[in-house]
Amino acid sequence: MIHLEGATLIQLSDKIENHVIGPSTKDYEKVFYNPAMAGSRTRSIMLMKHIIGSGYLGDSEIYAIDGLAASGLRARRWLNELPPEQANRLKVTICDMNENSIERAMENYRKYPPRNGKDNLSYRKGDLRSAILDQGWHWVDIDPFGSPMPFLDTAIQSLAKKAILEISATDTAALAGSSKTALMRRYGARINPDNLAHDSGLRVLMACIARSAARHDRFAEPILSVWDSHHLRISVKVKKSVEKANELEKCLGWRVSEPNEREVIDSMEEGLTPRSSTKSLPMHCFLPLSYPVNREDKRISGPLWIAPLGDSKVMSSFIEDDVVSMCTTEFSPKNPMNWDKRDFELERRRVVRSIKNIKNESEIIEGEFLILTDDLASWRNVGSPPSPNKMVEIINEKGFKAGLSHYPKPSFRTNAPWDVIIESLEQTQPPI
Numbered sequence: 001m002i003h004l005e006g007a008t009l010i011q012l013s014d015k016i017e018n019h020v021i022g023p024s025t026k027d028y029e030k031v032f033y034n035p036a037m038a039g040s041r042t043r044s045i046m047l048m049k050h051i052i053g054s055g056y057l058g059d060s061e062i063y064a065i066d067g068l069a070a071s072g073l074r075a076r077r078w079l080n081e082l083p084p085e086q087a088n089r090l091k092v093t094i095c096d097m098n099e100n101s102i103e104r105a106m107e108n109y110r111k112y113p114p115r116n117g118k119d120n121l122s123y124r125k126g127d128l129r130s131a132i133l134d135q136g137w138h139w140v141d142i143d144p145f146g147s148p149m150p151f152l153d154t155a156i157q158s159l160a161k162k163a164i165l166e167i168s169a170t171d172t173a174a175l176a177g178s179s180k181t182a183l184m185r186r187y188g189a190r191i192n193p194d195n196l197a198h199d200s201g202l203r204v205l206m207a208c209i210a211r212s213a214a215r216h217d218r219f220a221e222p223i224l225s226v227w228d229s230h231h232l233r234i235s236v237k238v239k240k241s242v243e244k245a246n247e248l249e250k251c252l253g254w255r256v257s258e259p260n261e262r263e264v265i266d267s268m269e270e271g272l273t274p275r276s277s278t279k280s281l282p283m284h285c286f287l288p289l290s291y292p293v294n295r296e297d298k299r300i301s302g303p304l305w306i307a308p309l310g311d312s313k314v315m316s317s318f319i320e321d322d323v324v325s326m327c328t329t330e331f332s333p334k335n336p337m338n339w340d341k342r343d344f345e346l347e348r349r350r351v352v353r354s355i356k357n358i359k360n361e362s363e364i365i366e367g368e369f370l371i372l373t374d375d376l377a378s379w380r381n382v383g384s385p386p387s388p389n390k391m392v393e394i395i396n397e398k399g400f401k402a403g404l405s406h407y408p409k410p411s412f413r414t415n416a417p418w419d420v421i422i423e424s425l426e427q428t429q430p431p432i
């Protein structure tokens with residue numbers, strides 16, 4: 001079977017027993033290919049385009065490693081779908097401990113060479129933890145089965161002075177707070193498994209990445225964080241800086257759901273909640289790491305990252321026209337997949353969906369509140385949940401920032417004070 005993901009071909013069937021579509025296998029003999037991760041691969045290309053274009057990685061060769069490569073499709077997509085002037089600068093390595101993975105990936109590379117950077121892919125067979133420490137990498141991608149924690153320290157140590165690290169996790173039961181013991185064991189945190197648990201999970205993982213970076217005199221700053229069905233992924237800029245690493249504690253703290261008045265006032269005083277009257281209290285707020293919390297209190301999640309989870313400049317570069325021109329192909333009647341026009345159209349839509357709302361959210365990624373509209377309606381005991389679009393419109397009219405968020409539930413982010421959010425909610429309700 002020949003398959004097209006984005007604008008890149010992959011042969012899955014020459015040794016079909018070695019190719020498994022779907023997340024069902026952990027059998028290391030088999031080569032893993034999961035179409036549900038296509039969106040994550042597309043976002044990785046968009047991110048690379050922006051970062052390379054911004055000059056952050058300098059102007060010469062860029063050493064990138066797809067550390068747990070499986071089918072190698074992510075690395076092949078980088079080379080095939082990035083603009084030529086960028087792909088030609090990339091020196092990409094795929095690494096996997098599964099020999100079959102490396103063989104199939106290189107076969108695909110020879111059979112469907114990238115449009116650019118034709119001699120720019122090499123491989124390393126073996127355990128990532130011993131395979132990457134011999135040089136500094138500008139781009140490291142860690143996409144494991146389950147938790148990335150076993151790879152984190154090595155990945156951080158392998159980075160060049162200025163680099164990008166992309167980390168996925170699929171142990172979502174732990175990071176959404178439902179597997180409490182696994183969460184505590186791997187990440188040293190607790191998460192209230194409420195509707196904000198996905199955001200809290202991203203923040204707990206980010207706190208672990210940042211702590212690991214600080215241990216190696218580096219500062220990690222999130223540029224894109226996404227929870228996408230069965231996995232979560234955080235991309236960070238990592239820079240060598242003892243000074244910045246020393247300031248890490250300011251970015252760590254706690255999330256309290258249903259906070260009391262004292263907690264809300266303290267959060268406002270720390271600049272973690274926009275100032276507002278406390279006539280009505282918000283659904284949740286952040287508190288600094290130094291705040292005395294009772295770790296048995298079920299309302300408390302953390303320790304977690306309390307600073308923004310993304311970078312607005314980076315996120316604003318996720319433009320639909322760009323992703324379509326880079327990561328899709330036009331229908332041609334003689335295509336190797338035997339797809340019809342509709343199949344091409346469906347792939348185009350999948351690609352566009354993978355970046356939905358990222359640009360929207362870019363302007364407000366620093367907003368203190370992530371509001372789930374269903375929760376807001378029940379918290380305030382109003383009839384029907386407001387439309388997130390309507391809330392954004394009203395809050396913007398009032399002079400505050402608000403934007404739809406790339407979150408798995410209907411939601412928006414805003415920097416408006418709580419009073420303004422409640423006033424806006426009331427405006428969406430039909431008159432009694």
Ligand SMILES: C[S@@+](CC[C@H](N)C(=O)[O-])C[C@H]1O[C@@H](n2cnc3c(N)ncnc32)[C@H](O)[C@@H]1O
Pocket residue numbers: 028032033034037041067068069070071072073074095096097098101126127128129143144145
């Ligand atoms: C979830 S898959 C990676 C998916 C891939 N990044 C993609 O986008 O399709 C995890 C891969 O990590 C490999 N792996 C697991 N432990 C490893 C280790 N310690 N060193 C190198 N590879 C490892 C497995 O063989 C498997 O191919």
